[in-house]
Amino acid sequence: MKYLGCAYYPEYWGVERLKADAKLMKEAGINIVRVGEFAWCRMEPEEGRFTLDWLHETARVMARRGIDLLMCTPTATPPAWLTNAYGDTLLVRANGERARHGSRRHYCPSSDTYRRHCERIVDQLSREMAAHKNVVAWQLDNELGPEMSRCCCENCQARFQAWLRSKYGSLAELNRSWGTGFWSMDYSDWSQVRLSDDTLNFYPSRILDSKRFFSEMMIDFARQQTAVLRRNHPQALVVTNGMGPIYGPIDYYRLFSELDVACDDLYFDIATMDANVAAMNVFRSIKPGKRYWITETGSGALDHNKPPHKDQFRAWAWSGLAHGADAHLIFRWRTCLSGQEQELQGILEHSGEPRHRYQAVKECFLELTKWRKDLADLPLPEAPVAIVQDYNVLWGYESSCVGSAVRYPELIYRLHRELYRRHVVADIIAPDRDLSGYRLVILPSLVMIGDDFAARLIRAVKSGTTVLAVGQTGMRDFNGNYLAEPGPQHLADLLGVKLHGGMYLDSHVGPEEALMFPKHMDSSLSVSLAGELGGASIRGSALVWIGDLELNDGRVLLEFTGDTYRGQPAMVENQTGKGRAVYAAAASLDDELFGGLIDYSLALSEIESGPVTPLHVEVVERGPVTFVVNHTAEAVKVRLNKKGRALIGSYANGCADLPPFGVCVVR
Amino acid sequence: MKYLGCAYYPEYWGVERLKADAKLMKEAGINIVRVGEFAWCRMEPEEGRFTLDWLHETARVMARRGIDLLMCTPTATPPAWLTNAYGDTLLVRANGERARHGSRRHYCPSSDTYRRHCERIVDQLSREMAAHKNVVAWQLDNELGPEMSRCCCENCQARFQAWLRSKYGSLAELNRSWGTGFWSMDYSDWSQVRLSDDTLNFYPSRILDSKRFFSEMMIDFARQQTAVLRRNHPQALVVTNGMGPIYGPIDYYRLFSELDVACDDLYFDIATMDANVAAMNVFRSIKPGKRYWITETGSGALDHNKPPHKDQFRAWAWSGLAHGADAHLIFRWRTCLSGQEQELQGILEHSGEPRHRYQAVKECFLELTKWRKDLADLPLPEAPVAIVQDYNVLWGYESSCVGSAVRYPELIYRLHRELYRRHVVADIIAPDRDLSGYRLVILPSLVMIGDDFAARLIRAVKSGTTVLAVGQTGMRDFNGNYLAEPGPQHLADLLGVKLHGGMYLDSHVGPEEALMFPKHMDSSLSVSLAGELGGASIRGSALVWIGDLELNDGRVLLEFTGDTYRGQPAMVENQTGKGRAVYAAAASLDDELFGGLIDYSLALSEIESGPVTPLHVEVVERGPVTFVVNHTAEAVKVRLNKKGRALIGSYANGCADLPPFGVCVVR
């Protein structure tokens, strides 16, 4: 791992602490600090007056300890003097209220005024800080997104209308594309078309384009700063810190395509470990072949959650390394005394003293430093599987009245979990990514299928790739509207079926029968299915949604055995060229069927699962090195199929022996 | 059943589909289509320019297939050009925000501007469409009501003040009627009296009058269109589509008194079957002696609920017929590709193909068509029981701080359910309806008793009718305020008691005793009661609310055996002339007591229950014909007390034999 570091706020603690802090950092193995992302009011306390001395001093003191800087632009937090003087820099909520000073991310990303001020501070900052050799990278803003709300100001409305005009050309085309013929929705003037601002006005196409517009505004906002930084400091990397496994509001595939490294703020303790691994798989996939950075993670509590034990903290760091991280930055050096995040624990206590968390970080970082050279040139983990995730689909579901019923992200995570527990690495990719090299391509509820993607997918299958499609597939266009012909669009031949529609399986009336009319319950039903997978009989339940399938080519694996679709295909398989496609016409399955389906698909793809382990014990290979990480509180033995010796931990007779939260690295 | 049909949107699908659709409709037994209710922007794309060709074409194509039209006024969805040009046509929410284009029912019903535009489009439309013989009826607007919110604009405020002035004459009288002496509520100027707009300002009388005002605005809005239609197209029926078993916001008894048929949008799958039957009983009761129409029901999913199996769909249709429906219209012909209801399944798929739902509709409709003539002249089911439901009471409870605790609609449904499971038909009527002909009149928590109603009720009892009063009875005036004397107002002699008040049975402190002050729980207590009903000892629990009764005449059936009212009457019976009155001074009872109370009341009324069946198996008689409908997923045998033969299903030796969701019609 190249970078071990933390976020640092000299503007808060004062330059007097610089030397003592740098010394403690150095001793803990820290070689990079992230600086400046919320410091605007201390960089420019009044318009045009810049006070960057403390930053120069920080760079110098750090340089003396051999510590690099990830410099940040401070645009997430405009100063009070700015937003007070220029009200149009503040975002306006859906209800018309303008935000006020007092939090962060309260700016309007489309405001020309705000962009002008951002450009000025970024220009000044980068011109000055480029002089320091240890400024190796720039971070744009902080966690770009609609933290306080998406802006609905009149400036955004006008930009949205211009954006629509440029996208659709004419209102007639917009009306046609959005399908405005029901409920008298036709627009007769561009000014009538406004950003979706009301949960009651849930017009799918309008919400979908509003989401696209917001994402583009943010990317455009980032682009402007990137241009300044590349001009003033061409030798530095330009990055920004993302979130999530799948972050909804911004198309990260597009955002990071203009930046140098995919970075994730990944707090390991706010999700289960399979979701954390999904996050690392996403960020490793965003920029193919490149290592990602973990730009924020916690050594302590995010708020009132229990901080990790030091062994757990260490296990997370090794998992990060195993999956391809090249930086591991702790948020933050010292716990702030005041402000909204005064409970978010840094490495040091409020008092500035090093205690348990400092010890945990230090031991972990020194160990990682010790092995840095030996593990420097490992290839990234090889992913034989790609899971296709499309922002159009995500936003489409979010824009639809019943979209949440589909549970799109959950289905992705559910499928990913089956691979995770089998130690099979998956890329999570946008549909425009190259599909070659994958043995298995999974399409979870990919309800919109572009023709280009379809063509590339079919080509891949012809040359031997396996496809597994699950749930709603090729039923909508890219305006979020249903197709006027049966699905799966572009893939009917590949999957060998016609998809006539389907049915959701929620019920307004519960099994216990709510007595009273206004208190009806929502409950989920299931439909039975049965058949054969890989030679073995299997039966189980489909959940959430099932498809109304008609078989063309290929063969039925399982069929529905109950309700309206009784006797119709439920899972089918079809051959095209050297490859096969499996389609499960259900948006969810019971656990046994999910497992069987993944086992069968892996077998078709000739992908071997890793050793059998308890859930949340990881086995990851990077070239000659195998990482075994135990995220559970129980000791565990893991039998590997390799000869080798333990660099770290205990490995003998092909068996790694791990204590609770233990790590074993075998070469 | 005279009409079998569906909603149809040629403005959405284009006239090109007309002929193909009409052919498929005809083949499926459809003889009416509902057209136009959301099509304003395609009828009048700009102010004063009318484009009704597609409608004429629709009428002509349908005529050729022998299909009638239920034409709609499109006023539920004003076009964007209209609301943008005339802002005062849009409703204003309680918080002052004006609604925007993008949904439906976002107009202000009191707006003169909006009414003027409505009058113009209705006038043009009806003048043109009256020329088509197959336009047999008109539907006003769509599901009139406060779908987006009740309007609180200044125009509505002024109208409300004028309405109050005309109702009360003077502020002194308003202050007296509303009882404004507590909390310094006196009004000294009409402008101070505004529509209730704030949950914190829950002044009972003000909320109650605000609800009355809204209902009257809506009825007035409907009346204006009715006048135009009757003038331009006198030979057509004028209707509108209602909702619910008991729809809260508009007094349907008054609304439908000015219209020709009571119509209900009744989606059978969003409530239990007894609530659906309650709905049919309500709509059959609204216009005495007339059949009702089911103007909307689903053959598929309303959103993400599981669509019915075709046998279940058929059972619902036969139940509709059994209860007196004369029309059964499916919402909608084809599933829209776009818009807010893109998930709401029509008869055809998104693709326009006929699949499972088309088959289900076709089989059902052809069967109904086959039997149309034989079952055409059946009398309506006879209801020996009336359940009295008063909008004043409903709105009164909704306006009171603890009104929801009474669970007024639930009590009505609860009592109805006991009749439903005994196959005893009940009318659900307003108190101003003629009471003669009912053997049993039930008053569920009728907390306001008008003098005229009381007089008619007493007269009915004198001539032999039984009365069953349950819960709070005659305790409030029609301003929603409590009476300054003991209840039950006007009925003390009839029920033979004085009602001094009572107590609710909720508790702020749970049985487990919440430890901490701010986390107290709400939990419901019960009070025991015991006595004799029809010769048998019975004991059980009263729930929700119990009354503080003092006996005058008559006799005690059960008395309270616990708490403060121990030893006081809980259920009493009194004789007046030839009839008797039973009063249960509890707003809810345990199941056994509810059952016993209804059995006892039916016995007093000499009403015989139908055969014993599992719940949700219906037995309904219409003259010589008995309908048996099984709404359960289990096969069932039902023994009938009649000779006859099965028109449909299997009937032998007095026993109907029904498969799951089966139907048996015996003459």
Place this chain on the structure above:
Amino acid sequence: MKYLGCAYYPEYWGVERLKADAKLMKEAGINIVRVGEFAWCRMEPEEGRFTLDWLHETARVMARRGIDLLMCTPTATPPAWLTNAYGDTLLVRANGERARHGSRRHYCPSSDTYRRHCERIVDQLSREMAAHKNVVAWQLDNELGPEMSRCCCENCQARFQAWLRSKYGSLAELNRSWGTGFWSMDYSDWSQVRLSDDTLNFYPSRILDSKRFFSEMMIDFARQQTAVLRRNHPQALVVTNGMGPIYGPIDYYRLFSELDVACDDLYFDIATMDANVAAMNVFRSIKPGKRYWITETGSGALDHNKPPHKDQFRAWAWSGLAHGADAHLIFRWRTCLSGQEQELQGILEHSGEPRHRYQAVKECFLELTKWRKDLADLPLPEAPVAIVQDYNVLWGYESSCVGSAVRYPELIYRLHRELYRRHVVADIIAPDRDLSGYRLVILPSLVMIGDDFAARLIRAVKSGTTVLAVGQTGMRDFNGNYLAEPGPQHLADLLGVKLHGGMYLDSHVGPEEALMFPKHMDSSLSVSLAGELGGASIRGSALVWIGDLELNDGRVLLEFTGDTYRGQPAMVENQTGKGRAVYAAAASLDDELFGGLIDYSLALSEIESGPVTPLHVEVVERGPVTFVVNHTAEAVKVRLNKKGRALIGSYANGCADLPPFGVCVVR
């Protein structure tokens, strides 16, 4: 008990009822009525026209029956004519909406216009009513506080800015004190600093000062009326009615310091009895050595809760007396017919008839009257224990992002409950109160420690007092910010430890492991601890938060046996002079540990517990008299350590014998 009474609304019922009501009151033992607190519109129906005849008549009629008056200022409910004419008297909600007429407490407490009107009515009222000898006391307004919302109008903003300016002197000092260096929060102009108005802008110091400002506004508002009353009617007491055990929005210790009696509106049925006793302990502690008044309590339902049985009602009244109440006023004489509280039961029914509640009140009040003389001069219960409660700490926790996780009030009530169940009386006091006389002083999570308080506490310990500190202690400054050195501030020597920080024990990932990322659960973990308390081994669990302790002096009682702090002290004891300090570094414990800790602390303090009884059976001593009150529905025997005879109830052989809800008074 000196006063037995009720709230009475002659302005609502009319003077015609006066005589009949007074007669019934007299017969029920009532000797005081509270009058006028919502009657403004009937006192001054238009500006400057006063109509107080009905009040004079009320005073005269009551005087004739020997009934005193607690007169109220009517300022909780400005008339419609006032708020309509002077819009700036209405409060403005955080979202900018101005309140409207229709509820109560909708005024802006900082409005000069409103204060001017208040001064006028209070002046007129007190000048006139001072003439009546039976007007013995004045109540200011009613339940002062932010019932509808804290006002955020521009006038309040300006006052807040002026208040800050006077508090901090300069913006530089405000920025320093609030710690604005993170997230670019520096203020550069006073106008930028606004009242906290947005849950997203949760800046701790700003919220804390906003809370302080609101409390001061309210106290200032009260002060203005007090001045008028003291001038016009010097011989009358001036009071106001408070709420809660610990009422959050106003510093009652400061408010009541300017008034004559501490009064609580204490509805016994909305909390468990230990919380009610906590309330009485708070109000008895507010004005040391003085009896408190219960200015409102219910004889019936507050809304839809079940009213108490008369024995329960009596038990509450005797508990009030036992704890030092000198007045017991029922809210309200008769149940109002109309208005927001039409369900809140008075003593009489809506009809004005006396029924069960009248009987309950009458029996109870006549009994209390009978014993009035005998029990008149009892000393107050002696409290050997003080629980220190600080509004700065309460508001600090409320202002912090994770403050609610600490559960500050719950911890106070939890510790109080252990004393309550042992019949040990505790004062609940502000830190500026005299500590002498207490044998045990408990600091529940006293996260802010002032130097003066610390000095007095240390002095007390030196002379033999025991201190028990629990949870977060001395970690924050009075701006709500963490200290830049280890805690416990000012108490490190006393407690013999350094407190380096700590950890919360919530978990984002549940024990069952939520499958999906967005659905992570919050669940609470525990950490084990073990050791010895008073010679006995004990082990158990710490919850919510644990401290990172380093021992200096003293000795470890228990240590953590799990997780990161394994082996560190969890509970410590230290001696200073004649006294000892015990510190439990956990914000919550399991029940056994809480019990053990209190037992141990009482033993150190040489305080004896009362007899062992079931929970919610009270034993309270006032001088020679012992009150035993059974709040449970089971009969119970209680063995007392005293000779004596029962004034009330049954006492023989040292054993009090109580039926359900029974009372026994032994002298």
